[in-house]
Amino acid sequence: RAAALGVRPYDGGVELSALVQDKAAKPGDKGPIAAANLAQFLPEGDVKLVWNTRDVQRMVDFYMRLYGPMLDEQPQLRTVVQGMVDEWVKLGRKMEMAASFSLGGDKAFRAYGLMRVDSPAAMLALGRKTVGLMQQGPVHDAYARLGVDLQLTGKQGVRKVQGWPVDRYEYKSVLTPAAQNSPAKPFWEKLTGMSYEVAQVGPYVVYALNAPVDDVVKALFKGPVAGSPGMQALSAYPAGGSFYADINFSSL
Numbered sequence: 001r002a003a004a005l006g007v008r009p010y011d012g013g014v015e016l017s018a019l020v021q022d023k024a025a026k027p028g029d030k031g032p033i034a035a036a037n038l039a040q041f042l043p044e045g046d047v048k049l050v051w052n053t054r055d056v057q058r059m060v061d062f063y064m065r066l067y068g069p070m071l072d073e074q075p076q077l078r079t080v081v082q083g084m085v086d087e088w089v090k091l092g093r094k095m096e097m098a099a100s101f102s103l104g105g106d107k108a109f110r111a112y113g114l115m116r117v118d119s120p121a122a123m124l125a126l127g128r129k130t131v132g133l134m135q136q137g138p139v140h141d142a143y144a145r146l147g148v149d150l151q152l153t154g155k156q157g158v159r160k161v162q163g164w165p166v167d168r169y170e171y172k173s174v175l176t177p178a179a180q181n182s183p184a185k186p187f188w189e190k191l192t193g194m195s196y197e198v199a200q201v202g203p204y205v206v207y208a209l210n211a212p213v214d215d216v217v218k219a220l221f222k223g224p225v226a227g228s229p230g231m232q233a234l235s236a237y238p239a240g241g242s243f244y245a246d247i248n249f250s251s252l
Helices: 057-069 073-090 120-133 140-144 187-190 214-222 233-235
Strands: 004-009 012-019 047-053 095-103 109-117 148-161 164-175 195-201 204-209 243-247
Touching: 047 057, 057 073, 073 120, 073 140, 095 233, 109 120, 109 214, 120 148, 120 164, 120 195, 120 204, 148 195, 148 214, 164 187, 195 214, 204 214, 233 243
Parallel strands: none
Antiparallel strands: 004 012, 047 095, 047 243, 095 109, 109 204, 148 164, 164 195, 195 204
């Protein structure tokens, strides 16, 4: 129905604020969101964020309205994407998530993520299905049109952490001759050898890129590392929000 956005620069950063009046909001959608601080279980990073929602459907509908038209010229790809989105929505209305991301190292970057969902086993199964889309079909073909043969191979249950099986996958990208001179060539080359691990741990789904999931899983059992700095955004702003982020601009 209405929206307002504020931007305020200050010494050392920029503060963004937003206020939205949603005509379609239901009484149960109002007020703070009660969610645990999942970020405390993740390693530090250049970017660290917390995202919580109690209505995945509304969030998905917004993004499909925003980005859906980009898929209109590729109806087969749109059908696959819409199907995966529909399955994701069925996993539950609520979702709590935290992620940590850092640039640098021999593989260019590393990332960790932790999600709490209503159906973690179903979320893990959906992730495995998504892996299959990289091998062939409209999603694979979309990368091929960019000049990249992107493959994702791996194995389920390669080992166990705290008794929970871990799936591990690796990315491989092969550039076509036409893409050898592309400005994006260094990016695609960095994807080759990139690893992805994911595991269900009770009500959580844990994942990591270019790193093992072990540190996050162990933190869930033993608690966060003593003395680890908390997110400044969580301290500076009221609890119960949908999105918080710390960004180390100098490090990036």
